[in-house]
Amino acid sequence: LVFIIMFCKNTIGEEINSKVTNYLKNLNFFSSKFIQSNGLSLEEGNIYIKDRKIRLDYFYPDRTLIISKKKGVYINHELKEENFFSTDKNIVSLFYDVFLDYDFFSSFVFEENNREVIFEKKIVVDSKNTNLKIFFENKPLLLRKIIAENENETITLSFSEHNYNNVFDESFFSFVPIYLD
Numbered sequence: 359l360v361f362i363i364m365f366c367k368n369t370i371g372e373e374i375n376s377k378v379t380n381y382l383k384n385l386n387f388f389s390s391k392f393i394q395s396n397g398l399s400l401e402e403g404n405i406y407i408k409d410r411k412i413r414l415d416y417f418y419p420d421r422t423l424i425i426s427k428k429k430g431v432y433i434n435h436e437l438k439e440e441n442f443f444s445t446d447k448n449i450v451s452l453f454y455d456v457f458l459d460y461d462f463f464s465s466f467v468f469e470e471n472n473r474e475v476i477f478e479k480k481i482v483v484d485s486k487n488t489n490l491k492i493f494f495e496n497k498p499l500l501l502r503k504i505i506a507e508n509e510n511e512t513i514t515l516s517f518s519e520h521n522y523n524n525v526f527d528e529s530f531f532s533f534v535p536i537y538l539d
Contacts, residue, residue: 374468374475379460381499384522390501391519396511405453405517406524411531412453424531425450427458431533442533449483449506449513456492456504463492472496486510 388407392414393400403416414423420435425445432441445451455462466477477492486508493503504515 375464377499378463387524389521389524390517393516395514408526410458413531425454427454
């Protein structure tokens, strides 16, 4: 009986991980609106994914983040300046891991019910222990929320208006500085 319970639980876990992996692999040409909160302020924007790159456009203040596995660029449109950075051991790397690292969810503990699937794991980000919770709507599977919580702050990202068939200009995900004089 114990063997059957463990086998069934393992099979269900593999099935959920497989569904999530397939969902993430199909996010090329993807966009969604998002709301980000740290408990003190709310920020809105759009997230775009294409060819293993992610672009986040924030509305207020007007700024953009473009990230790949190893590097990123922060663009402040109001000041017309850009800063390049490494995504290694940076909170921004969570975006890449969640959306483009297809093995990322394999080590998570999850709960599933008819309405949602919740993945949870303790990770280290910026040398801080962080509790990461990722919420998917169940049936159909849709990413809805990411919560990263450490001893100092809680960051929540909520996603809506998912679009899977965008057409992006080639320069849309470019790391080349756009404010050259």
